Amino acid sequence: MNADYLKKLKQDHFKITPKRRAILDLFDREDKCLTPETIWEHLKKTFKQSGLPGIYRNLELFVKQGILIRIDREGRKRYYALCHDHSGHHHHHIVCVECGRVDDFPVCHFPDIKSTKGYKILSHSMQINGICKSCQ
């Protein structure tokens, strides 16, 4: 599981520190999106020293590495979730509005439009919101 993420980091010469492992492990265990603060609460159980800034920095690193994605939810907080499909295939995510569970959404139905209304299209982001099985 986790090994894939670590490999990604290694490839780009980032160090595998205990905190980084712990953050990724946590995401592996919880199937849902987490806020920096939630992650911090967990890490504090294991590490007597642990700071929020370090978590912010690592989360953003993981996003850049394609290991995590950002999730939009109500409120002003940031949420992050594991991107399970690291095959590089284009896909989207579905988020449970109740518990924050996140799954890869298998198919992208967005057509291969390259331009429209004069725009050159660069990217699109889609998030599907729903209620997962166990929350229904």
Place this chain on the structure above:
Amino acid sequence: MNADYLKKLKQDHFKITPKRRAILDLFDREDKCLTPETIWEHLKKTFKQSGLPGIYRNLELFVKQGILIRIDREGRKRYYALCHDHSGHHHHHIVCVECGRVDDFPVCHFPDIKSTKGYKILSHSMQINGICKSCQ
């Protein structure tokens, strides 16, 4: 143009104040998404008294009314844009990453899936990012 927005407000018994007019006029004139602060800068030219909190409150009101939408861009600031299509039809928006111009995106190709992976689907949000004609 603007009249439609005002009508919406009236219908729900919100008052048409000079500031509210001015904000909507500004969005009508500028074809792009704006931050609360930018709007404030503009209003200060016309009104010698004008506060940021009032702008925040109005912007959120307009979103609730379906007059504006929130736009995601880089950075921590909020962006808002006019939602031109107030026919109630489902649609999305395309945003120029350079200048912030926003247009309605005509077609939604998202299929009418009601559930998948056990999720009951509630909604989805999509934003298309590109570069508009004049920025290319």
Place this chain on the structure above:
DNA sequence: CTGCGTGCAAAGTATTTGCAAACCG
């Protein structure tokens, strides 16, 4: 006139930065 709308000041909260110490490889 009545209650919504607004300015102002202040508070609140999430996130970022700087720097020195710790640590991975």
Place this chain on the structure above:
DNA sequence: CGGTTTGCAAATACTTTGCACGCAG
């Protein structure tokens, strides 16, 4: 060992709230 990573403290930036006055309807 050397440069990355991290904690801590403090700063920053954006947004919200409370309250009194003003104005639209």
